[in-house]
Amino acid sequence: MDKLKIVYWPLKKFSEYENNPRKNDHAVDQMAQAIDGMGFKVPVIAKSSGLIVDGHLRFKAAKKLGLKNIPVIIADDLTETQIKAFRIMINQSAHWADWDMEKLSLEVEELKTEDFDLDLLGFDENFFQVSTDEFFDVPDAPPASGDSDSGDREPRRTDEGYSAFELVMLHENKLRLIEVINEIKNDLSITATEDALMVLVDRYVSQEEIH
Known part of the structure; x- marks a missing residue:
């Protein structure tokens, strides 16, 4: 060559x-x-x-x-x-290749601490934001108990943690949230992101500390 x-x-x-x-x-x-x-x-x-x-x-x-x-x-x-x-x-x-989101998140966090202009990386501004739409099978919050259509369907397992998950999203830095989800999947041998999220929601609801 x-x-x-x-x-x-x-x-x-x-x-x-x-x-x-x-x-x-x-x-x-x-x-x-x-x-x-x-x-x-x-x-x-x-x-x-x-x-x-x-x-x-x-x-x-x-x-x-x-x-x-x-x-x-x-x-x-x-x-x-x-x-x-x-x-x-x-x-x-x-x-051809995929991002390792956990490692990428850590790299970006280090750049942030150095006040590096993250716009130069070329990611869309929403790339690192974990969207509820990505992990849940309902695009909007479930109907309140008094809503007329609340009894028209069977409750889904994602409904029970929806509001709690929104609080988690406010409580946690988006990049750290991705890291925590990956830790749960690795520690508990969970493959589905939705299942890991439900564990995270349960921890939050039971007031377990998320570091």
Whole structure:
């Protein structure tokens, strides 16, 4: 395998692939913010003609920032078929692995203590918030005992802890809550997140301390 060689090209040398299947104009500002904060650490991959193989978003962000030159890896060793496949594969590869939420939460917590700008991580603002919709089979709180439809259905096991769980959500930091849920699943050999949540709700209702 040949060693990679990184060179620097002026932005005017690059040309975008007109059939790029990625829609990224909405993400240019975010990428520009990341590059401004961290530097241009991931080279663009391009043909010697200047045609971009991978890195359209980084290229657009560089233009927005007014950069003069950016790093590039030349991919003349790839056939046209390989290049077409590589464009798809390199973007899709981000979905091949999953986050370990417990470890990710700890890493993010450490960044928070260092006052790091978490916006640079690129997560949606709700990513770390544990939603009740994710774990419960009812989207809204169960009807009060006086509601006319309260006797029209069989009570579900998730109903009994719904209000208590909402209190847990207020009591606990969202990231810590994920960690506690994972601890319960590991300690009690529980596989279903809903079951672990019910244990957590029971602890809260019985006033067990959640550290």
